[in-house]
Amino acid sequence: MTGARRRSGPAAGPLTRVAARLTTPTAYLGVLGGLQVLVLWMLRGHFGWWLPLSVTVAYVALLALVVRVAGHWRLKLWCVGSLGVLVAIGPTLTGIVQRPRMGLTMEHDGLLQVESAIDRLLAGRPIYGVDWSSTPMASFPWDLTPGGNPALHHMAYYPLTVLVGVPFRLVTGALGLPFDYRIVLIAFACLGLGAIAALPVHAERRVMLLTAVYLSPLITLYLWAGRNDIEFLAVVLLSLALLTRGHPTLAAAALGVAAALKPFAWVAVPFLLLVLYLRWRDSRSIREVLLSVAALAIVPVATVAPFVLADPSAFWTDTVLYAAGGIPDAYPIAGYGFGEFLFQTHLVAHRTDAFPFGVFQLAAMIPVLWIGARAFLRWPTAARWMAGYSALLLAFTFFARFFNDNYLAVVITLLLCIRPLGDRSLAPAGSDQADRLAA
DSSP states (O other), rough: OOOTOOOSSSSSOHHHHHHHHHSHHEEEEIIIIIHHHHHHTTTTTHOOSSHHHHHHHHHHHHHHHHHHHOOOHHHHHHHHHHHHHHHHHHHHHHHHHHHHHHHOSOHHHHHHHHHHHHHHHHOOOOOSOOOTTTTTGGOOOOOSTTTTGGGGGGGOOOOHHHTTTTHHHHHHHHTOOOOTTTHHHHHHHHHHHHHHHHHHSSSHHHHHHHHHHSSSSHHHHHHHHHHHHHHHOOOOHHHHHHTTTTTHHHHHHHHHHHHHHHHGGGHHHHHHHHHHHHHHHHOOOHHHHHHHHHHHHHHHHHHHHHHHHOOOHHHIIIIIIIIHHSSTTTHHHHSHHHHHHHTTTTTTSSSSSOHHHHHHHHHHHHHHHHHHHHHHHHHBBHHHHHHHHHHHHHHHHTSSSEHHHHHHHHHHHHHHHHHHHHBBBOTTTTTTHHHHHHH
C-alpha cells in the first residue's frame, strides 16, 4: 500500500504481515460494506425499499471499481465518501422526516432525554438532578432491573452535548419545523468526513478509514437511532488530523471539545501529552506546551463550570456516581464486559449491586498505558497513537460497570483505523525522530 511520507519502520513480523493482508480496501469494503447492506435490508421496514436497493447497487459498483480497477484512488475516495454520506446520513434523515408521522420507531431514549434537556435549558431550568418521568423518554420500556429506568432520575451526558443542540433548536423553532437532535449528529458526521479527508495520508488509506467509520453498521446503526458517539469520534479524528499536520495547539483544543462531549475522549489525553513532550524535547520551548494545555482545558471548563457551580451535588451524582455505581439507583451492571461476567457467574448477586470497578479499571489501564506510551515514544506514528488510545479505551470501558454495544462498536472502529493511519510521523519536523522516520 502506498502512503504519504513512506517510512522505514521496525521489521515486519508474521502477525504484521497477516494484518496487512486482512486490512486492505477490498477487505474493508467487502466485510464492513457487506454487513452494512445486510443491515439496511433487515431494516427495510423502517426505511422502505428504495434506500437499501440504491445502496446495494452503489455498493456493488464501488466494490467492482476497487477490485477491478488499479490505481485511481482519488476517484475511489470520492466514491466511498459519497456512498458513506448516503449510508450514514440518508437513513438518519429518513428517520427525522418520518418521525412526526410515524412516531418513535428505532430511536434511542438518550436522544429524547437530550432533546428535553435542550428545551429545559432554553427555559432557564436545571438539567441535572431533575426528574424526567414526565418527558417522552418515560414511554420507553425498561425490564433490565425492577423499579423502572434509572435514567429517568439522572442525566449522564455532559453539558456540551446539550449546548451544541441549542442553535439547531432555535433555528428549527424559528422556521416552524419539528426539532430532532439527529440534525446535530449529522453535522458532526460531516465534520468527521472532513477530518478524514484532511488526514495527510494516501487516498487508499483514507478509503479504508471512511469505510471503517461511515460504511460500517458499527457506527451508522447507532447514528440512525440517535446515539451521540459520532460527536466525540468525529472531533477525535479532527484532533488527530491536526496533529498529523503539525498543529498541536489546535489539536489540543479539538480534543478538549471531544472530552467535553464524552468522557471517552479523555482517554486520548495521555497520548496528546506525549506528542507535546516530543515537541518540547525538540525545541525546549514551554510556550507551546502551556498554550496547548490551556486549549485542551478551555472548553471542558467553560461548559462544565456553570453547571457545577449551579448545583455541584446534582452534577456529580448524574455524571459520575450514576455511571460508576456510587448511588442506589446507579446504571445497572450490564453489557458485554467484566461487569456482565461478574453477574453471569454470580460473583455479584444483582445488577444494582455496588462493586469497585474503578480498581479493576486502573489495574488494566496502567499497564496498557505504560506499554502504549513506550511503543509510541519509540516510533511516534499516527497508527501507534491510535493503537495506544484504542487499547486504553478498551481497558477503561471493558472493566467499567457497563460495557454497552455501542461502546464495543466504537472501540472496534478505532482498532480498524490503526492500520490505515500508517506510519505518518507525529514527531516534530526537525527532531531526531522525524529525521529517522522521513522518507
